Amino acid sequence: MRILKLQRGLFSGVSRALMEAWKAKSPDDVIESCDLDDGYFDNTSDKLKALPELVKASMSMGFKEARRSYRQIALRSRTNLTRLEQVVGEAVRGRSFDCTLTLQTLMPAPPTDRPNFIYTDHAILTNNYYPDGQAAIDRWRDWLPMERALIEKAALVFTMSTHVGDSLVEFYHIPKERVRLVGAGFNARRADVNFDSVEHSKKILFVGLDWERKGGPQLVEAFARVREKHPDANLIVVGCEPEVKVPGVQVLGVVPIERVGELMSDACCFCMPSLREPFGLVYLEAMNAGLPVVALNLGAPRDFVVNGETGFLVEPHDIPGLADALENLVANSKLCAMMGKRARDRVSAEYTWEVTQARMAKAMREVMGS
Numbered sequence: 001m002r003i004l005k006l007q008r009g010l011f012s013g014v015s016r017a018l019m020e021a022w023k024a025k026s027p028d029d030v031i032e033s034c035d036l037d038d039g040y041f042d043n044t045s046d047k048l049k050a051l052p053e054l055v056k057a058s059m060s061m062g063f064k065e066a067r068r069s070y071r072q073i074a075l076r077s078r079t080n081l082t083r084l085e086q087v088v089g090e091a092v093r094g095r096s097f098d099c100t101l102t103l104q105t106l107m108p109a110p111p112t113d114r115p116n117f118i119y120t121d122h123a124i125l126t127n128n129y130y131p132d133g134q135a136a137i138d139r140w141r142d143w144l145p146m147e148r149a150l151i152e153k154a155a156l157v158f159t160m161s162t163h164v165g166d167s168l169v170e171f172y173h174i175p176k177e178r179v180r181l182v183g184a185g186f187n188a189r190r191a192d193v194n195f196d197s198v199e200h201s202k203k204i205l206f207v208g209l210d211w212e213r214k215g216g217p218q219l220v221e222a223f224a225r226v227r228e229k230h231p232d233a234n235l236i237v238v239g240c241e242p243e244v245k246v247p248g249v250q251v252l253g254v255v256p257i258e259r260v261g262e263l264m265s266d267a268c269c270f271c272m273p274s275l276r277e278p279f280g281l282v283y284l285e286a287m288n289a290g291l292p293v294v295a296l297n298l299g300a301p302r303d304f305v306v307n308g309e310t311g312f313l314v315e316p317h318d319i320p321g322l323a324d325a326l327e328n329l330v331a332n333s334k335l336c337a338m339m340g341k342r343a344r345d346r347v348s349a350e351y352t353w354e355v356t357q358a359r360m361a362k363a364m365r366e367v368m369g370s
Helices: 011-025 044-049 051-061 063-068 070-075 078-092 124-129 133-139 141-153 162-171 216-229 257-265 281-288 319-330 333-350 353-368
Strands: 002-007 030-035 099-103 116-120 156-159 179-181 203-207 234-238 249-253 269-271 293-296 311-314
Touching (some): 002 011, 002 078, 011 353, 116 353, 124 141, 124 162, 156 353, 203 257, 203 319, 216 319, 319 333
Parallel strands (some): 002 099, 156 179, 203 234, 234 249, 269 293, 293 311
C-alpha cells in the first residue's frame, strides 16, 4: 500500500511510534507523512488573522486569560479551520497514494476518492461521557461540522479505546462495522523488575501537565486521608507545579523522560484520577514499569485497568473511595507486586504498537482488497 499520512502536530509521540512499528512489520508499505501544523502560527501575520477570535474570547473569559490562551484560541478559530481546508487540499494534490491515514479527527476530510482511514484517541462529542465535558464541546463547536464530515466519509475509524468507538456510534451515528478498536502502545523502555524483591516505598506517583483536568486536587484530598494512617507515605507530582501545602506531597514539575522512568521504578503505584482524558499513554507506561494503576471508572482506563487485578477504578469525585484504593496499595507490598506483575503482563500482550499496527494494516488491506 501507498499511504499518505495526515496529522496535526506530534500526537504525543503516537505517530512516530506507530510508523516505526509499521516499517518493522509491513516494510513493503510506502508511507508519506504530512504534518499540517508545521510552521503554523509562528509569524505575526498568522497571529493577526486570529485577532477577532481573541476579542470574542475576551468577552467570556476576560482579556488577561484570553491573552494567555491566545495560541489555543487561534488554533480553535474559524481562521485556522479555513486554513486547514486549504492545506489538506494542497497536501493531497499532486501526490500518488492508494489511501490516506488521518491521525485524530480535528481535520477536514481529504478531497480524494481514495479511501481515508482515521486513527484517533478522541472526538469532540466523546466529551459527552465526562462530568465536565460540555465545556470542551462548546470550545470546539465551530469545528463539529468539519469533524462530522471527516468521520462520516471515512472507510474505517480506528480507535484507541472502547468509549471513543461508542461515542462515534451513539453521537455521530456511524455504523458499528466501520469502527474498529485497535488500542495503542507504550513508548518507554522496558525496565527490568523483580517482583519478588521490590522494596515497598509507599510513594504514589502522579504524572500530568494539566493539574486540574487530570484530577490533581482530588488526588491531594484523598492522599491527605492516606497520610493520616500512613505518615511515611508520599505523593510525587511530576509534569506540573501546583501549589500544594499538604505534608508528604513533593512537587517536581517537568523532569527529563529518563527521570520519569526512575520515579516509576521507585513508586508503589501510579494514580492519575483524570476527569477527562482522551487516552492517557502514561497509564500504559506505568503498567509497563510494573505499577498498579488507580484511575477513574471513566473513559479509556476501563479498557486496561482491571479493577482489583491490575489496579483500582474509582467513581468520579469519590474521595473516600480514591483514598481507600490508595491506602490498600500503600499498606500492602504483596498486593502491589501482584497487581504490578499482572499490569505489566497485560500491556505486554495487548498494548504494544506492533499489535496496534497489525490490527490496522489487516483491516486496511481488507478494505483495499489487497
